[in-house]
Amino acid sequence: MTTMTETSARFREFKMPDVGEGLTEAEILKWFVQPGDTVTDGQVVCEVETAKAAVELPIPFDGVVHELRFPEGTTVDVGQVIIAIDVAPGSGDAPDPAAAPAQEPVESADAGDGDAPKGRTPVLVGYGVAETSTKRRPRKGAAAAPEAAAVAAAVQAELNGHTAPAAAPASAPAPAVPAQAGAPDGGRPLAKPPVRKLAKDLGIDLATVVPTGKDGVITREDVHAAATPAAVSPAEAAPAAEPVTAAVTEAPAAAVGSARETRIPVKGVRKAIAQAMVGSAFTAPHVTEFVTVDVTRTMKLVAELKEDKDMAGVRVNPLLIIAKALLVAIKRNPEVNAAWDEANQEIVQKHYVNLGIAAATPRGLIVPNIKDAHDQTLPQLAASLGELVATARDGKTSPAAMAGGTVTITNVGVFGVDTGTPILNPGESAILAVGAIKLQPWVHKGKVKPRQVTTLALSFDHRLVDGELGSKVLADVAAILEQPKRLITWA
Structure with missing residues (x-):
């Protein structure tokens, strides 16, 4: 099967190939390159594990790594784009990935309804918003982003054994995140597929996440910021000066189970x-x-x-x-x-x-x-x-x-x-x-x-x-x- 696509004269995409006998998916074990690295035809860029073995994948063209689509540890279906390569570096500024969903479309509630979202120019599916699109109104929950980040920083400081400075006076507690903080006009929150998967893996409802990306798109950082305070109970997250119980320091978000059991994903x-x-x-x-x-x-x-x-x-x-x-x-x-x-x-x-x-x-x-x-x-x-x-x-x-x-x-x-x-x-x-x-x-x-x-x-x-x-x-x-x-x- 074809393992690469050409998104423009400058950028090319490399898809997860079928590395043997009709396999349908593979887990990315390790990336050997990062965005900005120069690669040459035949250079191994990552190691993946299929249901049969670990296999190294070479890139079939020269260029500079523009984007890694999936982090290590992600299981990717055969045919999905895993890396984008700038094959003509130096020919101009690279487009903003968030503003160029041709390589990774942003999903919204309006996709497929036939009408373009309010304030956006109708375009072909998968090619993002036209340059004439208007700016979105600031959301009511946008002001909560600094407070949410401050709470996250305070909790992390407590977990590390330090006391973080108070984010706001005691008389002015951080406002709660609205139920539809990340949803445009009450619709489905905007986020790229990998970000949706990350939120699903962490158990985060995207509707409660405050977006900070361009045009109201939820980023990975937004999801992680929402996940950090969710990892502790309200009583433990309240005053930064109060000690956090030792139980919170155990079992990171990725771990499954308890002190008496460990659950290991079978893959x-x-x-x-x-x-x-x-x-x-x-x-x-x-x-x-x-x-x-x-x-x-x-x-x-x-x-x-x-x-x-x-x-x-x-x-x-x-x-x-x-x-x-x-x-x-x-x-x-x-x-x-x-x-x-x-x-x-x-x-x-x-x-x-x-x-x-x-x-x-x-x-x-x-x-x-x-x-x-x-x-x-x-x-x-x-x-x-x-x-x-x-x-x-x-x-x-x-x-x-x-x-x-x-x-x-x-x-x-x-x-x-x-x-x-x-x-x-x-x-x-x-x-x-x-x-x-x-x-x-x-x-x-x-x-x-x-x-x-x-x-x-x-x-x-x-x-x-x-x-x-x-x-x-x-x-x-x-x-x-x-x-x-x-x-x-x-x-």
Whole structure:
């Protein structure tokens, strides 16, 4: 889809793109530029988080940042303008954003009614007020703005442990804000969409906000000024000399909950995980089988490979051998590598293996996969695993890297867990959980000896994989880990 628009010969807008597979929204995690910064074609301007991953967005043209449309932490729909760029800086004064709603229209109660608001020249929708528009009359509530700001300053000073100077004599208390302070002639208050969203998030009724913007438009500062005194009770906000209770210093406006509970909004990767796991658990009939295996020889092989010059520069660990063992088991039992097509009621056999590796990241659990892992040699597989894990930990995994998986491995053993019953990654046929490798007493050659032992768990979709096939796959993986030379004889 198109991600930029041209508002004039000078200003261009960049829209939130669909960064992968039909996603509809993304959260702006961080801006790397600010208004006034110079940017060049291909320069990364922000980082966004979709339901699948964090992605950096480059700007597709040169210029100077004119406006950032949304603050960090805002969830933006695909197709919405997120940044405006002045592509011809120095060609004249930039238009006042509040007076040029072509980039961000100001909403009013009169929009769409067919008649222009009183005192305004009719114009095309989305192109603001003509230059001949008349000035609005000062509102009755406009005089309350200094008093409201003074009250806000006094409350903030109390929260910081200081006493603010009185804004007015005690005999002249600040007047209350009229119920329709921000509404033109009793209509809908004027405010840009981001300001409306901010007010909604803070629980502020725009009709009670005193506007200070041009032509009576409510600004972000107006909303914040209205939110500050609302954060305390009337008794606490009264005299500046009275102490504010300690409870007010807790729970900022953005926090949700109490001292005994914390509520965390579910969005981005974590939201996608929750939806995917619920869908998988209640769509695919899961079956899980377990096997405990002596992996002493595998651990010896890992130690030997670390010293092998052919493996120099790559990380060698038990997960590498387990991944190779699973690939060999799939080669021996190809029917396990399939997907269920609900729409056509068909089983889709996959003649390739995109091996997923579950990775814990600060944003939650993600499952990137190694494309065509079945074709990779052991050194290539080791390099792919290292790159996959490093990218995931840095939060740079792309949506494409997480799409198209066929079978997954989840290594719960790194947390000291013996095993688990993993839920299938949606669209995949099987997932192998690897438990902790521990030194345990084990019967070896007729004698009880200390051996390296682990437990494997294989969950599979019973529509695709019956008990016999699932058991064969799990038994093959266990046999290879017990006797790693089978990687050669069975490959």
